[in-house]
Amino acid sequence: MRLYLPKGRNAFVLLSLFFIQHKAFAQASNWTSLFNGKDLKGWVQYNGKAKYTVENGEIVGRTVADEPNSFLSTDKLYGDFILELDLKVDVNMNSGIQFRSELADENDHCTVTDKHTPKRVHGYQMEIDPSSRAWSGGIYDEARRGWLYPLEYNVAAKAAFKNNQWNHYKIECIGNNIRTWINGIPCAHIVDNMTAKGFISLQVHEIKNPKDAGQEVRWKNIRIQTSNLKPASADNLFVVNLIPNTISPDEQKSGVRLLWDGKTTNGWRGAYKKTFPDGTWFVKDGTLNVRGANGAESTNGGDIVTEQEFHAFDLQFEFKISDTANSGVKYFVTEKENNQGSAIGLEYQILDDDKHPDAKLGSIGNRTMASLYDMIPALRIGEGRREKLPVGEWNRGRIIVFPDGKVEHWINGWKVVEYQRGTQYFYALVAKSKYAVWPNFGMADKGHILLQEHGTNVSFRSIKIKEL
Numbered sequence: 001m002r003l004y005l006p007k008g009r010n011a012f013v014l015l016s017l018f019f020i021q022h023k024a025f026a027q028a029s030n031w032t033s034l035f036n037g038k039d040l041k042g043w044v045q046y047n048g049k050a051k052y053t054v055e056n057g058e059i060v061g062r063t064v065a066d067e068p069n070s071f072l073s074t075d076k077l078y079g080d081f082i083l084e085l086d087l088k089v090d091v092n093m094n095s096g097i098q099f100r101s102e103l104a105d106e107n108d109h110c111t112v113t114d115k116h117t118p119k120r121v122h123g124y125q126m127e128i129d130p131s132s133r134a135w136s137g138g139i140y141d142e143a144r145r146g147w148l149y150p151l152e153y154n155v156a157a158k159a160a161f162k163n164n165q166w167n168h169y170k171i172e173c174i175g176n177n178i179r180t181w182i183n184g185i186p187c188a189h190i191v192d193n194m195t196a197k198g199f200i201s202l203q204v205h206e207i208k209n210p211k212d213a214g215q216e217v218r219w220k221n222i223r224i225q226t227s228n229l230k231p232a233s234a235d236n237l238f239v240v241n242l243i244p245n246t247i248s249p250d251e252q253k254s255g256v257r258l259l260w261d262g263k264t265t266n267g268w269r270g271a272y273k274k275t276f277p278d279g280t281w282f283v284k285d286g287t288l289n290v291r292g293a294n295g296a297e298s299t300n301g302g303d304i305v306t307e308q309e310f311h312a313f314d315l316q317f318e319f320k321i322s323d324t325a326n327s328g329v330k331y332f333v334t335e336k337e338n339n340q341g342s343a344i345g346l347e348y349q350i351l352d353d354d355k356h357p358d359a360k361l362g363s364i365g366n367r368t369m370a371s372l373y374d375m376i377p378a379l380r381i382g383e384g385r386r387e388k389l390p391v392g393e394w395n396r397g398r399i400i401v402f403p404d405g406k407v408e409h410w411i412n413g414w415k416v417v418e419y420q421r422g423t424q425y426f427y428a429l430v431a432k433s434k435y436a437v438w439p440n441f442g443m444a445d446k447g448h449i450l451l452q453e454h455g456t457n458v459s460f461r462s463i464k465i466k467e468l
Helices: 009-029 155-159 249-254 424-431
Strands: 043-047 051-055 058-062 070-074 081-089 095-104 120-128 139-142 146-149 167-174 177-182 185-191 199-204 216-225 268-270 281-284 287-290 304-306 313-321 326-333 346-351 395-401 406-411 414-420 448-451 458-467
Touching: 043 120, 058 070, 058 199, 070 095, 081 095, 095 139, 095 167, 120 199, 146 185, 155 185, 185 249, 199 216, 313 326, 313 346, 326 395, 346 395, 414 424
Parallel strands: none
Antiparallel strands: 043 070, 051 058, 058 216, 070 199, 081 167, 081 216, 095 120, 095 199, 120 139, 139 146, 167 177, 177 185, 268 304, 281 287, 287 458, 304 448, 313 395, 313 458, 326 346, 326 448, 395 406, 406 414
16 A cells, blocks of 8 residues: 655645554553453452452442451562552542552561462552642551651652542653652652562552441542553752662753762862871771761761861661660861861751660750751651651651752651741740850851761761762
C-alpha cells in the first residue's frame, strides 16, 4: 500500500501529525494492566487479614479489628517502572502503595520469594493520608527506615490530595530515582539504592479502635509500564539523596554540591589553624570521623572548618553519634574571637540526649539534639513520630539560612527550629545565653561552617551545600 501525501507544507504537517499519533499509540500500548477488573488473579495477600474484594470493577480493601497492616501484593516483582492508578479512601483512614517491596525478617532486608512465608513486608510506600497532616504522596520506608520524604519537604504538595474523591497516583522508579505525583502535582523525589526490585502492594492499615472496622479504600485503573521508560521532565523539588557522598543529576542542576568529597580532607582545616588536625579527625570508608578522648570541648585537636565562607545556604549532612556523644555543626564562624575551646558560632547541637549531662543544662531543653545551642530548644514531635534516630544510626541534618536572615534546623525530615537573625527576639535570646559576652554574636554577614570536636566519637558523611 502506498501513502499519497500532498507536496509542500501540508505534507510536512500531515507527516508530523502521523508520527505524533504513532508515538502516542506506542506509549499507550506500552501499558500493562495489573488488575483485570473481575477478580484478584495475580495478587497475593501478606501479613494482616484485612478484607480485599472486587466490586464494580474496583479493588476494595476494608479494615478489620485486631489485625496488623495488610498488603495485597503482586505475584511478580518489578524493578524499573512507571505505575499509575486511581484511588479513593475514607477520610479517617490511612493507607499506602508499596513498591520495590519484599518479605524479610524484622532485622534483615533479604528478598524472600516464597509467598507463603510469614515474614514481614518491608519497602518503599507512597503515602495515602487524608488526615490534617496531609502527607499523601510522601515516601515512607515500611518496617525499615521510616519516613524518607515527609511532605514537610514539599508543603505545596499537601493540597494535591482531594478528600473523599478519586485521586490519580503516579510512581516513577527508574534506576535510583524514585518520584511520586498526585493528580499531576509532583510530591516527592528520593535517590536511593536499598532495594532495586520488589513487589507492588495495596495497603490496608491496621486500626487501633475496633469501631473503625469496615473503613474502605478503593483502587481502580491500575496499570504499569516496564519498558521504553522515559522519565518525566525535571521539577524543582528538594531531592533527598540517600546514597552517601553522591550528587544526583537533578541535585547538580539545582546547584547542590559536595562540601566534603567523601575521600580526602580537601576544603577543610583546623579552626584557628592552617592545617588539618589529622591526629584527631580521620577519613574511613566514606565517613569523616572525630576520635573520642576525654569528652572535653576542642582539647584533642580541635574543631574543623570549611576553607570557604558562606552567607545564605542550604546545608545537608548525615551524622552518627556514639554512646554519650557530644558534637555540633556551627555556622557563621568568623574565628575573630580567637577564644579558647570551640570556635564561636551559631550551633546545631548534636548530642546523646539520653545519656549526656548537657541535655539537662541550659534552659528548657535548649541544649538537646538539633536545638540552636543554648538559645532555642528543638521541637519534640511526640511519641511514635521519631524525629531523631537511636545511637549508632545515621541521622539526616539540615540547616537552611535564607538571604533575609531566616534560619531553620531540620532532622530526618522534621523542621524543629525556626528563627530570624537580627530581630529583638533573637537579641534577647543571645542576651540570656552563654554568648552574651561576644559582641554582635550570630550576626556576621558570612562565615565558615564548623564540625565540632568535643572529645567523643561522632561520624559525618554526605555533607553538601546549595548557596542561596
